[in-house]
Amino acid sequence: xxIFGQLTDIIKSNTLTLTDTTDTKxxxxxxKKQYPALDQAKYILAVDKQTVTENTILKDGSIVALLPxxxxx
Amino acid sequence: xxxxxxxxxxxxxxxxxxxGEEGQRKLLNAKVLVIGAGGLGCPxxxxxxxxxxxxxxxxxxxxxSLNNLHRQVIYSVSDIGLSKAKRASAxxxxxxxxxxxxxxxxxxxxxxxxxIIERFDIIIDGTDNFATRYMINDxxxxxxxxxxxxxxxQFDGQVxxxxxxxxxxxxxxxxxxxxxxxxxxxxxxxxxxxxxGVLPGIIGTxxxxxAIKLITGLGDPxxxxxxxxxxxxxxVYELRLKANPExxxxxxxxxxxxxxxxxxxxxxxxxxxxxxxxxxxDELLENGKIEIIDVRQPNxxxxxxxxxxxxxxxxxxxxxxxxxxSDTVVLFCQTGKRSKQAVILxxxxxxxxxxxxxxxxxxxxxxxxxxxx
Numbered sequence: 001x002x003i004f005g006q007l008t009d010i011i012k013s014n015t016l017t018l019t020d021t022t023d024t025k026x027x028x029x030x031x032k033k034q035y036p037a038l039d040q041a042k043y044i045l046a047v048d049k050q051t052v053t054e055n056t057i058l059k060d061g062s063i064v065a066l067l068p069x070x071x072x073x
Numbered sequence: 074x075x076x077x078x079x080x081x082x083x084x085x086x087x088x089x090x091x092x093g094e095e096g097q098r099k100l101l102n103a104k105v106l107v108i109g110a111g112g113l114g115c116p117x118x119x120x121x122x123x124x125x126x127x128x129x130x131x132x133x134x135x136x137x138s139l140n141n142l143h144r145q146v147i148y149s150v151s152d153i154g155l156s157k158a159k160r161a162s163a164x165x166x167x168x169x170x171x172x173x174x175x176x177x178x179x180x181x182x183x184x185x186x187x188x189i190i191e192r193f194d195i196i197i198d199g200t201d202n203f204a205t206r207y208m209i210n211d212x213x214x215x216x217x218x219x220x221x222x223x224x225x226x227q228f229d230g231q232v233x234x235x236x237x238x239x240x241x242x243x244x245x246x247x248x249x250x251x252x253x254x255x256x257x258x259x260x261x262x263x264x265x266x267x268x269x270g271v272l273p274g275i276i277g278t279x280x281x282x283x284a285i286k287l288i289t290g291l292g293d294p295x296x297x298x299x300x301x302x303x304x305x306x307x308x309v310y311e312l313r314l315k316a317n318p319e320x321x322x323x324x325x326x327x328x329x330x331x332x333x334x335x336x337x338x339x340x341x342x343x344x345x346x347x348x349x350x351x352x353x354x355d356e357l358l359e360n361g362k363i364e365i366i367d368v369r370q371p372n373x374x375x376x377x378x379x380x381x382x383x384x385x386x387x388x389x390x391x392x393x394x395x396x397x398x399s400d401t402v403v404l405f406c407q408t409g410k411r412s413k414q415a416v417i418l419x420x421x422x423x424x425x426x427x428x429x430x431x432x433x434x435x436x437x438x439x440x441x442x443x444x445x446x
Contacts, residue, residue: 004310046312049313053315053317065310067299067312069203069251071201071202072112072226072268072273073113073198073200073273
């Protein structure tokens with residue numbers, strides 16, 4: 001997994017490897033269990049560089065990215 | 074391009090393969106609006122003016138302050154306290170007197186946004202807050218204008234081209250990524266989080282580059298793609314974006330609806346959540362004096378006979394806003410998703426005039442709650 005922006009403050013890292021997750025829903029559930037603050041956070045989810053809004057099956061080696069919104073200029 | 078000075082000025086880019094005099098002519102005929110003459114806007118403006126964009130608009134109501142200078146490198150100490158739009162305009166005029174620069178020393182609002190944006194071909198978002206970003210996004214969707222988005226926070230930067238018509242795919246806009254604006258306290262801004270000065274320099278310059286590519290037709294612009302950059306590890310990550318037809322409902326469908334939006338309110342931190350659970354809803358039902366609206370499609374089940382309500386399908390909510398008379402309104406749908414969107418939509422119209430609630434978990438959850446108890 002790749003973690004971007006201030007989500008790294010929650011996850012304390014910009015990369016993360018998870019095993020035994022079959023889809024994005026179970027992945028997010030697992031992450032929220034480990035990092036409860038993620039429940040309040042806003043982010044987009046991308047699987048293998050394509051944004052997804054619905055539950056998506058993860059293949060072995062899929063790279064999931066979590067990107068928060070930011071507005072600075 | 075017959076002018077000798079003009080030829081000499083742009084000679085180094087005109088000799089580029091596939092650029093030529095034709096490319097230069099396209100730039101000279103182009104009209105680009107840069108909203109925000111700050112960290113992102115300054116470098117974008119400098120390169121656009123230097124490249125010979127024929128008409129450049131600058132919107133900014135702010136004045137230069139000392140803590141701007143670490144990243145807004147166009148300004149000097151002597152500019153402190155002066156209008157950014159006017160100073161940037163004067164400085165760019167010194168850089169390239171052959172182009173037209175139009176300063177708008179005013180705040181972008183729902184009243185002036187459409188009439189300003191309408192005058193330009195390409196819009197560059199260099200603002201620093203969500204309220205204005207969502208307003209610009211929606212205005213560009215309404216007016217069919219390509220929007221070159223850029224944003225920075227701490228060490229991360231993003232660039233994307235939204236709402237580009239004429240590509241193979243459906244144009245993506247910012248609401249396809251984040252349908253609803255975050256509340257003020259959910260995301261830190263630059264003032265709170267900090268930003269490395271050179272980062273908006275990189276991202277703003279990228280925005281100018283994308284504008285030049287769009288205008289000249291060169292290369293492969295970031296249409297429907299989000300490019301991200303981390304200044305600490307130099308990692309670049311690019312995402313393909315997909316349009317989400319549902320988010321279109323959140324965008325006002327025309328000038329009248331746009332002018333009624335309250336973007337500040339959408340982004341202000343609400344003290345009280347507008348989502349209510351089954352118990353709170355029952356309390357409101359008992360108290361009476363509320364208007365209840367089902368935003369589902371006419372044929373959707375389960376039917377609701379337990380309380381008085383009327384049906385306004387989601388697509389018609391905005392147009393039917395005038396028919397909502399009560400001060401307290403509860404909206405519901407199947408699962409609570411659409412009604413939440415409807416509340417956001419209506420909040421933009423009514424502001425704080427009405428108390429608007431969305432039934433959390435929808436009618437399905439409410440019915441379950443009553444079967445169980």
